[in-house]
Every structure is written in C-alpha cells, then in structure tokens.
Amino acid sequence: MARARQQASLDASAIAWVTGALCATLLPHAPYLPVWVLPMFLLSAGWRLWLARKSSQLPSRWLRLLLAMLAFALVYASQRGISGVAAGTTLLVVMMGLKMLEARTRRDTILLLVLAYFLILAAFLREQGPMLALYQILATWAVTTAMLQVTRSGTFLPAREAAGVAGQLMLYTLPVTLVLFLLFPRIPGPFWALPSTSGSAVTGLSDEMTPGTIAQLSQSDAVAFRVTFEGKAPPSSQLYWRGPVLEKFDGRSWSQGNWPSPAMDISRIDYRGAAIRYTVSLVPHDKAWLLALDLPARPLPADARLSRRLQLETLKPVRDRLVYTALSYPDYQVLGSLSERERALFTFLPERSNPRSQTLARTMRSQASTEQAYIQAVLNKFNREPYVYTLAPKRLDMRNPSDDFLFNTREGFCEFYASSFALMMRAAGIPSRVVTGYQGGELNPFGDYMIVRQSSAHAWVEVWLDNRGWVRVDPTAAVAPERIRRGLPDSLRLGDPLPGGLLRSVPLLADMRMAWDLANARWDEYVLGYGPELQMDLLSRFGLNMPTPLQLVLLIMSLVAFFLLLLSLYLARNYRPRISDPALLLYRDFLRKLEKAGLHVAVHEAPGDLASRLGRLRPDIRTQVNNVTTNYMLARYRKTDRYQLALEQLRNAVRAFKP
Amino acid sequence: MNQASSNAAVAVDMEVEVLHKALGALNRIILDKDHQLRLCVACLLARGHLLIEDVPGVGKTTLAHALARVMGLSYQRIQFTSDLLPADILGTSIFEQDSRRFRFHKGPVFTQLMLADEINRATPKTQSALLEVMEEHQVTADGDTYRLPEPFFVIGTQNPTSHIGTFPLPESQLDRFLMRISLGFPGQLLERELIQGNDRKEMIAQTAAVLAPDQLLALQKLVPKVHVSPALLDYLQALILHTRRLPELAPGLSPRAAIALLRAAQAWAMVHGETAVLPEHLQAVFPSVAMHRLALTDSSTTATDFAQAILEAVAIP
16 A cells, blocks of 8 residues: 555656756756757656646657657767766756656655755866855755655645755754864865866966967956965055066067976075065966966975076966965065076067067167166157057057057057067067066955956066166056056056956945955865865864874764764654643653563553553552552543642652552 | 533442443343443443444344343344345335325334344345434435434444355445444353353343433433543544554544544443543553454454554553
C-alpha cells in the first residue's frame, strides 16, 4: 500500500516546486550558457508542468531517447566536446531539462534537486564573488524548500511555512559549516586545478603597447589591485605603480623585447629619503609580474625579483589572488653607466619609421644646449601647442603613427604621448624606454585602503641621463597636469566616455560603490584568501601551533560531534511534547523509581493494570503503589473538585515511595 | 452541569449493583466468558449492536437468549438463509378481507433483542435491509413509519468469512456493529462443568429478569455522562492516529470509529462501576471496537494480535 502511494505519479505542484528550484539555480549560469539552452530547458519544464496539470501520459521512451541524443549532439557541437566547466554545465542543464520529462516518481524529483545542489556548487568554478555567494545561499534555500516539499508524506506545506522550515534547517547546519570552513586543512595554492575558462581574456596590462591599448584599458572599471599603506598614503604625484617596462620599439608598438633580463644588482641603486611600506592585494592578471610603487627596495615580496628593467618579476604567472608586502622609495638613483650594447638598445629606432618626428627631434636637439634643455623643450611643445588629452582620439595612420599624431591629429591618450616622447628622445640619441603601470588610485573612505582600477592604467617614459641614471619623465603631465594631480575623471575632454559613469558623479552612489568595494576587498581577504597562513594564524590564537592535518581532522570531528550533540539536545528539548499536567510529571517520577528498582513498566501499561500487576508481584509495596495510583487517576482522569489535594497526596505518595 | 454529572455518579453507583447482578446471572449460564459477557453488556449500554463471529456450537444463541432474559427484553431470533427476503424480517402489508384494506403485519424485527443468526448467509439485499433498521430504529412501509421498541439491540452472528455459501459483510456495513467479539472454546475444567451441568435452555427459563427495560434505558442515558478527561482524549487520539500511520491498516480509523471507541469505553467504565474512563477501559474495548473497522491487508496475523500490537505501540500520554 505504502509502495503504491510512492509510485503514484507526481502532481503538478511537485513539478512546479522542482522547476522553480531549478530555475533559481540556473540563473547564475544563464550568461555563460549557449543561447538555446535556457529556452530548451524552460520548454521541457513547461511541457512537463502542462502534462502534470492535465494528468497526461509522459512522452514515450523512444521520444525521450531521441531528444536526449539530439541534445547531446547539440551540446557536443556547440561546446566542441563535453569537458570543461562551460560544456559540463551546459550538458548538465540540458539533461536536467530532459530529465523533467521522465520525472515520474518522488525519487526522480529528489535526483533533480540533488543535481540542483551540484549546479549551485558548479557556479563557483567560474566566479567566487560575495554577491554570487549571497545569491547561492538563497538558491540553496529554495532547493532545500523544494526538497522538503517533495519528500513530505502527505500534502504540501504552505510555501511560507516550508521556506521557514528549510531556513531553520540551514541555520542548524551553520555551526558545522563554519567549523569545516575554518578548520578543514588548507593546502597552498588552488584547491584543485580549475579548468581554464577559454576565450575570456583577463583585463590588465600587457607586455606590448600600441596607441589605443591603454585608452581601451581605461574604459574598464575593474579593480587591478588594492593597497593598504602603513601610515599616510603618499600624494598622488608619487603614485606611479610600476608595471611592465617596454624597451623595444618597432615604429608602431613598444614591447618588452625578447632579450633576457637578469636580476638587477641592487647595490647599484642608491635609495634616498623616506620609505613607503604597503601591502598589495593583487587581482590575478595571468602575467608574471607584480605592481609596485616606483621603485621597490629590499625586502622584495616573496618569489619576486627585481629585473634589470627595474621590473618586479615572478617565476609563474599570477593566477590566484596574491597578497604581498613591499617597500618602495620614491627617490632613488641608479648608479653607474650604460654599456655600449645597452645604449644601442635604448636608442634604437627603425630608420624609416616616422621620418618627420625623427627630423624634428634632431632639429630641436641641435637647438638645445643640453639634454635637459632638450627634454624640457619637447615637454614645452606638448604643453604650449594645441595638444589634447582624450580617451577617444582620431585614428592614426599606422604606417607612421607618431608622425600622424605629432603633426596632424594632435590628440591622444597617455600612451600616444609616451610613445612619441620616447621616440623623440631616441632620435636625439638619449636612451629611453616606456614604462607602463598605473598612476594614482582612489582612497576608500570606509576601509582606509586604496583601490587602483584598470582605469588608472598609465604609460610614461624613462630617460637615461649620464649622471642621474634613469629619470622618469611623464609627458602626459605636460599635456594634462590634472591627470597626475587629481586622476583621470577630472582631466578628460568633455564628452569623453568615462568609466564608472554615473557611479562616480552621484555622491550617494559613489559612497555605495566604495562600500561595496570594501565588502569585496574583505571577502577577498578573509573568505577567498583564507589559506594556510590565515588558518595557522587563527589556530595559534587558540593555542594550537602548527597542528598536523590529522590533528585538524580530529578537531573537526570532535567539534562537529559537539555541535550535533548540542543541536540534538536543543531539538529534543524543543520537540518533546510539552507536559503541562504536574500529575503526569509526578507519575513519571514514580515510574522512574520502579525502573530503578528493576520493575519494568511498558509504555502502554495502564495505571490500574500496573497497580494490580505490582500488587501480585510485590505484595510488600502494594499499599504504596495503590496510594500513588489512586491519587494519580484521581488527578488525571477523574472528575474532581479536589484536584490540588489529589496532587498534593500524589506528590507525598511518590516521594515516600521506596520500592 | 456539575450538579447533573454528580447526580449521574450517584445513579451509576446505584445501578452498578444491578449490573453486577445481571453479570452474575449471565456468568452462571455462560461459563468462563466473563470478559465477553462484560463486553456484551457494555455494548448494550452504549446503544450499539453486537456482532459475534465464531464457529457453531460455542454458545452464541445461548448468550443472546440469556442476555434477553436477564435484561428483561423481548426476544426474537431470525435464522438468516440465502432465500430470506427483507420482508421476512421487517414485515409485510397484507390485504385483509374484513376491512378490505392493506394492513401492515410487523415482522420479527419488532422486538427489543433480536438475534440475527448467521447474518452472512443472507443476500446483500436482506443484509442491508437489516442494517438500515439497526441504524434508524424504525421501519417504513407503504409510506407509514413504525418505530421499533426501545431499547433495540441486535446481536448478529456470523461464521468465519471463509465458509462456503456466505456473503461476507462489507466493511462499510461492519461499521454498523459497535463491537465484534468471538467466544471461543471454554477452558477444560469449565467445559466439563458445562457438559455435566443442567440444560442451558432450562436454566435460561428458570432465570429471572434482573432489570426492567425502563431501567436499562435510564442506564443507557447515563453512559455519555461518564467523565472523560483531556488526558484520556489525548490517549484516544494517539491510538487513532497510530492506526492511520500504519500502512497495513490504510486508511485507519475514522472519526466515527473514534466516537464508537469512546462510547464503548464509557459503557465499559460504567460496567466496572467507574465514574470516569481510565486508560485500561479504552484498552479493554479497543480490540472489539476497532478491529472489524480496519481492513487487515495481511491475513497472517489475527485481529486480536494486531490490536494488541497497536496498543503496545502507543504510549499512554
């Protein structure tokens, strides 16, 4: 009979619950799925719902098989295989839709909901932000509610009540969740090798720069890294975050060049003045360099070295969020001189490229008495002549882009100026190179840290002066001094597209944006960044220094057991039917005394029957037992005006009772 | 209310004597069946009807006859056969030459205690005619309604259902009987006394009535006034709920069955001279009241065993 009920076909509301829960878990995947997947899922879910409403037959086995094979082929074709996060989730979603069409028993709905839990987990393979985490908690709630409904024997609860129970269940699991999160043994690096999400390039600086590269990057509002300074943040004019240094110029673009860059001999650098100490939390950019203030000194961040280019380089590309502490001196000098080979490298220009620029440079150099005067003259040219700083410059003639820029369009973003300036330096025989990185940053008033976004991407020039080493020259400062002093938004031409748009200009929204960034930063730091170091740090605060994984596992097991015990005690206390009748409580005391004396009482044994049985079994206590029983039955079952008296007598009888 | 029920308590105290006497008289005729006799009397007091299911020869008829005699009730016996028609029980309208009119001749059902012997031998049509009368306490013929005498008590007997040539009563009609009991064989010692002793028919004829029908009616009116505490109702509901949760007993006991249980327990309490229903009273009547209302899907366990299992599974709250 029970089996027959279980096998009965599912009703429409069970299907509706499952569909709703599945839709909730699908939402975070939606942007990544091929366009046809979601409509197909909704179509099969809707079809199933319609069939349930009409209590019609489900589609035949052959039709379902055909659909499944078709769907598999579609997924295989559109994803070029079935491995990887994208293809895997696509296949899962499609097949879940089809599974709806053969969901016939309660077991099927449970299976679908377990798969929904899996989908919730799978979304974290793509993204691990706090917003998604929050949403997935809600999705888990929805799935748990649906699970509760379909596994109920009998009718469904009202939605609100079911959600309440599910929420309660999730709250009960919270301590265990926290224990597992905090104590599960962490291993350095990612927990498992995430399959690379193909095709989606990481935004950030690259090792090549053509006019337009940085302007495009400036459109992105994404965070490049966050910095916490020890002490006060330095002024904006010192905030040159040094990234890749580009030394090779082919007439159009600057690149790192493929020659080796050995470690810099740090003793050649004369650091001066006060140091700035800060901690950077770097968003993974998939490149083998770190960002640091110009110019980092020892101690360098772990696993990093300062190359001859004065660039902080790592052995492996940064694929996980990385936190490092660095020390920089804004004032420094590289001692010594360039070798002939280096001088040749840093003054190299393709002969035929940008002829007008080269000619102009030579003319201006001959008019200037010193290198310094020449540099100043070029900067003055940018400053005095009608050059415009803009994010949306006219397109350049790519055969001789610098010529086109300097003589015709005269408008551009920082890389235009940096590129042309470095070219003019090289043409005049002054060694020079382009440095890319970030300039400036926004202080977050809520968290006392600085956010550096991709929109702060910048390019500037370094020239080698014989008695001063590498000297930073920022031609952008000559064109648009505000860019350096106050940041990008204030320095752009009217009508230029501005990253962040409205978010920057409305004060309340700007505050919210900062608060949200703080939340993100803390999430990165404490949740995603909860690795072996933080874990050991936390444990040592509780007196556990460097526990072995075995110790951790034992700790987890005992804590989980402790919380489960606590929870079951709480539930037992809560769910025991409340006894409001003191007579019954007293009678229970009596029964306990009997049990202790080895006289077993069955749960269903009526008081009268018990009394006569005991009377036969133990004539010595017959009177006492009868006394208790009579008063108990009087208080609990009989109609009496003297309830209190009966209760009092019962209490005395039970107290006096000694079997 | 309080006054009325304490009056009732006094009345019960007085009538308990009478009931004890009645039971004493019955016990002299039917040997070794005290529990069943008490159930019989309780059933009568609760205004229910009684179904006795047993093999022939264990004293079903004797019991019915003795009960009628002791309780001072008029008695009719109908042997149910497969050709018995409803009119054979209820009565028929006959054309009378003298008055040149149809006149209703009351059937054997117009009595206070009716023994419907081997009820499952009759066709369903006849069975349902009887069951209708049991429910309504009246007969309608040719547009006229004839009330049955009060008290009206039917004892149906049936052979175990597997016997050939029977029409087993459907569950919905079994429900009309408040209790179902079986007598079973007497113990060795008492059976010997039974064999050696006087003829039962003679004994019945010599037995005097202990109660008058008026007294019985008064007692019947007191049954619903026997006190039922909330604690006892908790227990009753726990028992009912348990039967609904057992897959073997689907769909479990109905609210009507719950009321029947309560009435039977109240009558049982009265038979035992109690002014309130105690858990043991409920337990005592439970197998007889509940089991024939539950469709046992598994035929290997007997109803009695099952009833005991249910009782043992439910803790007294």
